[in-house]
Structures are given as C-alpha cells and as structure tokens.
Amino acid sequence: MKFFKTVSLALVGSALAIGGAAAQGKTVKIATEGAYAPWNFTGAGGKLDGFEIDLANDLCARMKVKCEIVAQDWDGIIPALNAKKYDAIMAGMSITEERKKTIDFSAAYANGPNGFLVAKSSPLAKMPGTGQAFNLTNQQADAEKAIEATKALLKGKTVGVQGSTIHANFADKYLKGTAEIREYKTTEAHDLDLAAGRIDAVLADATSIMGTLEKPEFKDYALVGPSITGGMLGAGVGVGLRKQDQDLKKAFNEAIDAAIKDGTVKKLSMKWFKVDISPKS
Amino acid sequence: MDFEFMQDTFLRLLSGVPLTLNLAFTSVAFGAVFAMLLALMRMSGVKVLDWFARAYVFVFRGSPLLVQIFLIYYGLGQFRPTLQEWGLWTFFREPYWCAILALTLNTAAYASEIIRGGLQSVPHQQVEAARACGMSGFLLFRRIVFPIAVRQALPAYGSELILMVKATSLASIITMMEVTGIAAKLISQTFRAVEVFVVAGVIYLILNFTITRIIMAIEWWLSPHLRRPPAVKPALEAVHV
Numbered sequence: 209m210k211f212f213k214t215v216s217l218a219l220v221g222s223a224l225a226i227g228g229a230a231a232q233g234k235t236v237k238i239a240t241e242g243a244y245a246p247w248n249f250t251g252a253g254g255k256l257d258g259f260e261i262d263l264a265n266d267l268c269a270r271m272k273v274k275c276e277i278v279a280q281d282w283d284g285i286i287p288a289l290n291a292k293k294y295d296a297i298m299a300g301m302s303i304t305e306e307r308k309k310t311i312d313f314s315a316a317y318a319n320g321p322n323g324f325l326v327a328k329s330s331p332l333a334k335m336p337g338t339g340q341a342f343n344l345t346n347q348q349a350d351a352e353k354a355i356e357a358t359k360a361l362l363k364g365k366t367v368g369v370q371g372s373t374i375h376a377n378f379a380d381k382y383l384k385g386t387a388e389i390r391e392y393k394t395t396e397a398h399d400l401d402l403a404a405g406r407i408d409a410v411l412a413d414a415t416s417i418m419g420t421l422e423k424p425e426f427k428d429y430a431l432v433g434p435s436i437t438g439g440m441l442g443a444g445v446g447v448g449l450r451k452q453d454q455d456l457k458k459a460f461n462e463a464i465d466a467a468i469k470d471g472t473v474k475k476l477s478m479k480w481f482k483v484d485i486s487p488k489s
Numbered sequence: 490m491d492f493e494f495m496q497d498t499f500l501r502l503l504s505g506v507p508l509t510l511n512l513a514f515t516s517v518a519f520g521a522v523f524a525m526l527l528a529l530m531r532m533s534g535v536k537v538l539d540w541f542a543r544a545y546v547f548v549f550r551g552s553p554l555l556v557q558i559f560l561i562y563y564g565l566g567q568f569r570p571t572l573q574e575w576g577l578w579t580f581f582r583e584p585y586w587c588a589i590l591a592l593t594l595n596t597a598a599y600a601s602e603i604i605r606g607g608l609q610s611v612p613h614q615q616v617e618a619a620r621a622c623g624m625s626g627f628l629l630f631r632r633i634v635f636p637i638a639v640r641q642a643l644p645a646y647g648s649e650l651i652l653m654v655k656a657t658s659l660a661s662i663i664t665m666m667e668v669t670g671i672a673a674k675l676i677s678q679t680f681r682a683v684e685v686f687v688v689a690g691v692i693y694l695i696l697n698f699t700i701t702r703i704i705m706a707i708e709w710w711l712s713p714h715l716r717r718p719p720a721v722k723p724a725l726e727a728v729h730v
Contacts, residue, residue: 283673287682310680368664372677390584390664391674397563397662404566406582 235274237294238264242279243394246419246480247300259480260298263317266472270463282372286311289448295456296449302374302442312451314460316444317473320485321435325402325410325417328428332409335361337434344439354434355382362387365408368398374441375411415481444487498675498688505668512657512667516592517650524600531605549598555659558591562663588660592653599649607642608634640711647704651697668692
C-alpha cells in the first residue's frame with residue numbers, strides 16, 4: 209500500500225508542476241490538419257509546414273505568446289476545439305454561418321478562390337466560366353447562372369470533395385442529383401482517386417488545386433470552372449476559436465490586422481501559393 | 490442530451506444499415522468459401538498448399554484491415570493501366586468492390602483458422618466409428634466430420650461475424666456511406682460528435698444483438714444431444730383401457 213501511495217503522490221505532484229508551468233509560459237495550442245498543401249502539410253521527417261505554419265509563427269510572435277502547433281484530423285477539428293484539446297484552429301477553415309453557431313472566428317487572414325480540377329483530355333476541361341469569379345452574397349443571380357452552366361457538363365459525372373468542407377456542402381446543395389458526389393477524408397485522397405480515374409473532377413479550393421498541379425503526375429490536369437465565393441462558401445479563411453475566448457480573439461485580430469497591413473500575409477501567400485490571397489479590405 | 494436530435498440522427502443513420510449489412514454479409518459469404526478452401530489446404534498434407542495457406546493467414550491476420558483497404562483501393566488505383574489491360578479495372582474502379590475484396594480476404598484468414606480448429610476437434614473415435622459403419626470419403630465428411638466441426642466452430646464463427654459487422658465501418662474511408670460514414674457526415678454538419686456516435690453505437694449494438702441471438706438459435710438447433718429430451722407424459726389412460 210505504501211508503494212501505491214508514494215507513486216500516486218508523485219504522479220499528482222508532477223501533474224501539478226506541469227500545469228503550473230503551462231500557465232506561466234502562456235502557451236497557445238494551435239491545431240492544423242497537416243494534409244492540405246500548401247496551406248498546411250506534413251513535410252519530410254514528419255514536420256508540419258506550409259502557409260499557415262509560417263503565419264501562425266508570425267502571429268504568435270506579434271501576440272508575444274509561445275505557440276505549439278499540433279496536427280488534428282479535419283473530421284474532429286471543431287469538436288476537439290470545444291473540448292479544449294487546443295485553443296485555436298488554423299487549417300484553411302472558411303468562416304461560414306454554420307460553423308459560427310458552434311465556434312467563433314478571428315478576422316479573415318486569407319480569401320482564396322475555388323474551382324474544379326479535371327484532366328485536360330476530359331470533356332470537362334471545356335467548362336464554361338473558367339477564370340471568372342462570382343460572389344454568392346452580392347451577385348447571387350449571376351453566380352447561380354454560372355453554376356447552372358457547369359451543371360450541364362457535370363451531368364452523370366462523379367465529383368470528389370473533402371468531407372466536412374464548404375465544398376462538400378456546396379456539392380450537396382447544387383450538384384446533388386446532377387453528379388455523383390463522393391466524400392473523402394483528405395484532399396490528397398481525392399487527388400489520388402482523380403489520378404486513378406475513379407472520379408471525373410475534384411471540387412476544391414483553387415490554392416489547394418494549384419498545389420496539386422505542381423506535382424509531376426498532375427501535369428495533364430487543369431483548374432477549370434468559375435470561382436464561386438461568398439454565401440455558403442464562406443467569407444474567407446480565419447482562425448477558429450472558442451466562443452468564450454474573446455481575449456484571444458482580440459489578440460489574433462490585432463496580429464492579423466498588423467500582418468496584413470505590413471505585407472507579411474501577402475509575402476507568405478506569394479511564397480506558398482504564387483498568388484496573393486491576402487484579404488482586401 | 491437532446492433526444493429530438495438523437496431521434497432524427499437515428500433515422501438518418503438507419504439509411505446506412507442496408508449498406509453495412511450488405512458489406513458484412515457479402516464478404517462473409519465469399520470469405521466462408523475461401524476460408525473452407527484455406528482450411529482444407531492447411532490440412533491437406535501437401536507441403537506447397539499447406540505453406541501457401543499458412544503464409545496467407547499470416548499476412549492477412551497480421552496486418553491491419555485499414556492498411557489492407559488503403560492498399561487495395563489507393564495502392565492498386567495507381568496501377569490502372571496494367572489493371573485495364575487485364576480487364577480488372579471495372580472491378581477495382583468501384584469502392585464497393587474494393588471494400589468487399591478487402592473484407593473478404595481478411596475474414597477468410599480468420600475464418601480458415603476457426604474452421605481448421607473445428608475440423609481438428611472432431612473426436613477420432615467418431616471418425617473410426619463411422620469408418621466401421623462403412624462410411625468413407627465425402628460421405629464421412631458430409632455426415633460426420635462436417636456437422637461436428639460446424640457445431641464446434643460456431644461460437645467462434647459468431648464472434649467473427651460480429652467483428653465483420655464492426656469492420657465495415659472502415660469502408661467509410663473509401664467513400665462508402667455506411668453507418669459510420671453517415672455518422673461522420675452528420676458530425677461535420679452539426680459538430681455534435683457525442684450524440685451522433687452514441688446513436689451509431691446503439692445501432693451497431695442492435696445489429697450485433699440480433700446476430701448473437703440468431704447464432705444462439707442455430708447453436709441450440711445443432712445441439713439436440715445437449716438438450717434434455719422432451720418429457721413424455723406417461724400414457725396412464727392406456728393402462729385403464
């Protein structure tokens with residue numbers, strides 16, 4: 209019995225010590241997916257890398273806090289935030305009304321377009337609206353006309369999306385019944401299936417598609433279709449936070465604002481995406 | 490706990506039950522045939538067949554089903570030109586058939602060991618007695634060895650069935666919308682992981698409860714010798730007549 213007492217006392221003691229240290233250093237734990245290149249991905253050697261990793265480090269320096277970045281599956285990324293497994297999400301997550309019911313968001317730190325990834329040899333490569341952009345919030349009629357035009361081509365095809373994303377919701381609302389929708393855990397999985405020819409197109413964030421197109425095995429593929437944003441597709445990408453953490457939200461907002469103003473976001477965006485997707489006010 | 494939400498979730502998850510059962514029973518049906526073959530190979534006494542069966546069981550029982558599903562679906566997907574040449578691509582193109590193949594290969598490995606155990610547990614005396622009665626070859630197998638082996642193997646095979654029903658949940662990673670796939674989708678829409686998974690768990694429990702009852706009924710039916718013989722009412726009236 210004495211042995212157990214000693215061991216349990218030692219355990220409690222060390223737990224208290226660890227808890228105390230964390231409170232002192234003020235570590236902010238940030239979750240990312242680690243499978244959404246070039247936003248965030250797991251590089252060689254298992255190290256997390258990407259636009260959001262660079263940006264997170266920059267924001268943390270501005271907020272003068274120590275940050276720890278952890279990888280978390282996309283599926284459970286919001287429930288685990290509310291279960292306090294970490295304090296913030298930076299994982300290419302678009303700010304949508306639906307998500308706002310459960311969590312809060314900082315101001316947007318990026319605002320990227322969307323599109324379809326298809327094989328150049330496929331009839332889908334001639335999709336109308338390529339290069340055009342429509343906003344569902346303030347150009348709803350035009351945007352829906354553009355969607356109708358793409359639907360004519362997508363009839364009977366199979367479209368891959370990542371589950372739990374704005375693209376999956378968009379496909380559910382606009383493409384269901386026209387095309388067969390398949391949901392994947394990661395964007396890497398639907399890219400593999402597109403290359404294997406199991407699906408005809410991938411609907412995703414254009415920046416993520418650009419990342420895919422850089423791989424040599426995707427040299428015969430192209431980004432097509434109109435870029436639809438706004439509405440259910442969200443108002444840019446922001447940091448996901450718990451609703452009660454208003455101080456952290458304020459700190460992130462100030463840091464993001466400063467990083468946009470001094471050109472850091474633009475610089476990182478050019479580095480990782482080769483295009484500027486920093487939000488324009 | 491929001492019971493109205495859970496009720497709604499229950500109804501939505503029920504739509505995945507047919508696919509879950511379809512995957513489980515189709516693969517168990519194919520797997521049982523394959524397992525029987527493997528068990529007979531193991532016991533054939535022919536070295537090549539014996540070692541093939543041993544290697545097969547080692548590989549498929551020793552590696553995770555998740556890895557097998559990934560390899561069959563995404564791995565073979567990269568050899569599309571070769572598979573097309575062989576005319577196999579129409580099969581491997583469909584996530585459903587890839588899931589069936591992975592589950593079948595997996596259950597065959599486990600079930601072959603269960604069947605082998607059953608066959609080897611047939612008491613030698615029974616076989617000798619049958620031979621003394623003039624039975625041999627297929628007749629001996631059909632009338633004596635097989636029924637006893639099935640009776641012995643059934644409890645273990647019942648567990649394998651339950652494991653298979655649960656294993657179908659892994660098919661959701663290759664876009665199959667069975668119960669777990671739908672649950673994941675509902676969680677992504679509502680972010681209420683606890684409620685949805687509780688309901689999904691209940692559905693699996695109901696399915697497996699039904700399966701255990703059916704297995705128990707079959708066990709009872711196959712073991713008349715273990716039951717007390719039905720009490721025969723003494724025919725007293727007959728005496729008086």
